Amino acid sequence: MERTMTSQGAGRPEVPSRVDFQVHPDRYRHWRLSCDGPVATLTMDVDADGGLVPGYELKLNSYDLGVDIELYDAVQRLRFEHPEVRAVVITSGKDKVFCAGANIRMLAASPHPWKVNFCKFTNETRNAIEDATAYSGQVYLAAVNGAASGGGYELALACDHIMLIDDRSSAVSLPELPLLGVLPGTGGLTRLVDKRHVRRDLADYFATRAEGIGGRKAVQWRLADEAVPRARWQETVAERAAELAGRARRPEGARGVELTTLDKTRTDGEISYRHVSARLDRGRGVAEITVGGPDTPVPADMAEAAGQGAAFWTLAMTRELDDLILDLRTNEPELGTWVLRTRGDAARVLDCDRLLLDAADTGPDGRAGPDRWLAGEIAGYLKRTLKRLDVTSRSMIALIEPGSCFAGSLLELALAADRSFQLSGVFETAPPNAGDPGADPAAITVGPMNLGPLPMANGLTRLQSRFYGDDVALAEAEKRAGEPLQAADAESLGLVTFAPDDIDWDEEVRIAIEERASFSPDALSGLEANYRFAGPETLETKIFGRLSAWQNWIFNRPNASGPDGALRRYGTGQRPDFDRKRV
């Protein structure tokens, strides 16, 4: 990670000038990843001096964004590089401490946007752990070999099975409320009642008890799945990991795909990769993102795709997009509008989609073959990356122009956007030659990728969310799958928002973008967070929509973050001074 610092003004806390999300196990400072056949172990052993920003020590396995970036990297690599791994043990390399959660001095010193962005990323990483357990046949086991407090316990809560060492001192706890005046920020409250079915009054008591609960009572209250005496700890963890690995579904004899270093160039005005680029327009507060379609022939089958490895278009494009989202979210908070374009051959995009979907179908034995698992992993990664877009607090506007390839998986970008514009006809001002890209009117194509494999966090496809409550319109749109739809058709089917022609295009698009930049950024975040998730709610939407919104509010209140608030006074020996009005 880059570690250049920037001061935000006198007395203001510091944040890194730029955070890099690209890491590699060889360079981890805080985690050790070891694989032993079907069982991998992720050992958290945080380097106290390895914080992203000076001014705090990462004691007791507490973490900051840098620590979590390594965890995210490990979770990703396990899926792609280790097809043989079926169980992942998360444990601590420290004595008597599993993990103390997010570093409090870091939180106390961070400006509000940094805290919120940090929590969002850590939430996404916890979700990635659950996703790997549910969809990738890599079951996570928390081997809590010491005190797990706050975010430390929340990390365990993301695992499928929680083992707690029973040594009369180790406990799990959520001390945020009594000690810091904030909520556990990484899904803890929601997972307690909605996932682990801890009774709400017990969960209430638990969240007020800073010292936590250990041993048998932790198991009785469902806070952990088993309490294991220290004497039998190692063998029981190994036993349980083997059991979980035995139940998991992963391919036999497959070769992993190495997630090679991304070819990324970053200047002050542009970020570019092989397929994805973004022009950063600070004057207008806009990032103009372009995603390119496959620029080489599509592999004939998954074996050939696997041979391409990380260079296979869907995987390469997804990794680039994922990195770009994280980069812009963290490093460019003032670019409030993301304009989404695509460029390339729609047929090739659809071919790549088909390759993945055909291969991902599991055989009658329910086991994925050597090619199939990879197809599933790639589609799953695309799903998670698009979910990242959905919870991104930026306005997104899709521009569908001649030469674009909003089809199948890339159509999801337009469906994820808050609004879309599709050009009716072609640009008359600079007509291309026939046969050039851009010579034909823009078209979008609904493909099989839009009909199920890429659900949003609410469990619906983006099409289902779009037409929530209007089954007729949904059926009409789905019926046209495979057909390139020009602007008039796409608009009347409700697949795009507006379809101006060349005469109106510039003006309409310009106004939409300029207007967006004139609105309150906070109100936009709230508006989009509410509109993007119509219909049913899930653990994930509850964490991002309900819990995070409350946490953001609390973070912003003087009782937490003011000079006399609990977060700022923690560790000073002074008690916080609360405004006692209940709101």
Place this chain on the structure above:
Amino acid sequence: MERTMTSQGAGRPEVPSRVDFQVHPDRYRHWRLSCDGPVATLTMDVDADGGLVPGYELKLNSYDLGVDIELYDAVQRLRFEHPEVRAVVITSGKDKVFCAGANIRMLAASPHPWKVNFCKFTNETRNAIEDATAYSGQVYLAAVNGAASGGGYELALACDHIMLIDDRSSAVSLPELPLLGVLPGTGGLTRLVDKRHVRRDLADYFATRAEGIGGRKAVQWRLADEAVPRARWQETVAERAAELAGRARRPEGARGVELTTLDKTRTDGEISYRHVSARLDRGRGVAEITVGGPDTPVPADMAEAAGQGAAFWTLAMTRELDDLILDLRTNEPELGTWVLRTRGDAARVLDCDRLLLDAADTGPDGRAGPDRWLAGEIAGYLKRTLKRLDVTSRSMIALIEPGSCFAGSLLELALAADRSFQLSGVFETAPPNAGDPGADPAAITVGPMNLGPLPMANGLTRLQSRFYGDDVALAEAEKRAGEPLQAADAESLGLVTFAPDDIDWDEEVRIAIEERASFSPDALSGLEANYRFAGPETLETKIFGRLSAWQNWIFNRPNASGPDGALRRYGTGQRPDFDRKRV
């Protein structure tokens, strides 16, 4: 309403020292209620000089809490006092203006807790309108006879049918985001996409267009159900109201029950009614609430209960509890913990419950008879009042002591609480005489009221929410219905949190209450809002949990409420000065 003012300090806005929620149509300043057979008309005609607090004029049918208190009163009275009414037309008495929403100067000048409490009450009143439509056979029709903006349009969105006058000037709009930098605070965003199924990109565009959308396009986009030319307005409204009334189910030939003035005494230290009382302990920040069971013999049948009218225990107790909740929420924000006790005869509580439930069953024709409708109305009112508890930002602790009557409908109080304590055995220190209330150990009784008729906003009963995901425990508890359960049984069934005996009682309860008062009030609000609603989400839980949390955050941000924020600068001619960082 009382209108004494209190200054909150130099330069701080003023709020009324105490708000009274008891009003009567004879004294309405802002609404006219008229009934014509099965159709009632509620005409909004706000007295611009009738604000609760000086400093703002309620122009253009804009509203403050006082206006909404009258609306709530009217919705309640229509259900109880007007069994003949089957359709309610909400319209405006002003020319060309339906309603301009919440008064902006009031919002801009109000402190944060006041804004949040105001939004909560207005949300509850909109929900009450939908509840009357769904469960009471009183269908609401919005006759939008002029511009409906912001909260004005949200009021229409709570109605079952929206008619918009088509006069080339009247439009519906949600201008909060572009003009004020906040969200529509009364469920508008959620109702657009989740109730009316407006497509999210159109909803996005709509919420950025301050001037709104009228006429045919409003109907095409589902923002309204019909657009009616001015020339045919009156007759079409009458026609539509008659149609809706014809479809609605209300009793034939029933007599209404007058909601007489509550017998309420309020001093600085106590609020008391006939059955309900609260001791206000400002030193400890606690309201000690006691709800009394029926103190007279239970009526033999619903006809006798109807004869008692507003004096019938369940109705009287519910009205008192409702008023107390509103009073404490609005006037006593520093009493952060509510201790809930009951006192009386559990058998009588269960008898009242049975009376209501037996009578409320509709006959084979699906129509409620003259007694039945009233039983349904009373149970429905209790349901709404308990829901008010669920969304109240106060910690609730139920104390189940000898002499209490936590049975059936009153057991819901303990189930709504964040924690409950049931005394094991009796108080040894001051042993009562045999036969006295308090001589026997405390017991709780699950009754039929706990098994369905009083669902929470999430659609589950409080028992189902409590045992969410643990069907075995739920079945065990339900199986014991009808049986008085002493502390040990209740605790092992999971119906109470703790069951200390006399020796530990005082200490445990004292610590729980004192501890609560020491925590951050904001973090407690967030904790409780997340724990209280496990499981499924509905329009209501989304409005209170997701939308309101975002709105609270935005209200608290400098971009809205700071000196240069949009809310404060509105109408000054100065543009707001935004921190452009997206959070």
